[in-house]
Amino acid sequence: MAQIGLKYLICSKLTETETDTSYAEGRIMAYAIKADMNIEVNEGVLRGDDRIIENVKEFKSGKLTLNGDHLDYETRALILGHTLTTIESGTNKKMTAKGSDDGAFVGVGFYATSIKNNIRGFRAIWLTKVKFGVPSESMETRGESINFQTPTIEGTILTDVLDVWKEEATFPTEAEAKTWLNTMASIGGTP
Secondary structure, eight states, X not given: OEEEEEEEEEEEEEEEOSSOEEEEEEEEEEOEEEEEEEEEEEEEEXXXXXXXXXXXXXXXXXXXXXXXXXXXXXXXXXXXXXXXXXXXXXXXXXXXXXXXXXXXXXXXXXXEEEEETTEXXXXXXXXXXXEEOOOBOOOOOOOSSOOOOOOEEEEEEOOOTTXXXXXXXXXXXXXXXXXXXXXXXXXXXXX
């Protein structure tokens, strides 16, 4: 299935018990520019009678690299554990980043348009447990042309307490894909 586009980059704070998961504080992370997922697997090979008689490949972890237009202070506080305080007249905010900051595990979602046999669908992906590190940023002086600089952030994809690392569904409409992701992330009062 071919894919074009990327939209609706969201995250939500993960809470795990011994037997269940739930999400809260769901939010839009940024306007989505790019999402790369690289999955690692554990592999075991059993040889017998001069051949491979068993081969097992299981999910180990993954790397999620996201590029968006902007990560606001509230999103950074959630995913990186930074502290926000109000300054001056109560409308400006200051973010303090400490070396010991440790952000929350979050679920991350987005969707892309898929095309198969000239029929469009909307493939929604929900990664159930991701831990992010401090984003990379680049800044440069303005020259004769405008070059936008946008943050790139990397996270580790893990399995949750239910041994799930990804939920995925394809919908005939964009609205259905977005509604499903909102439900997963508990955005808009959904469970």
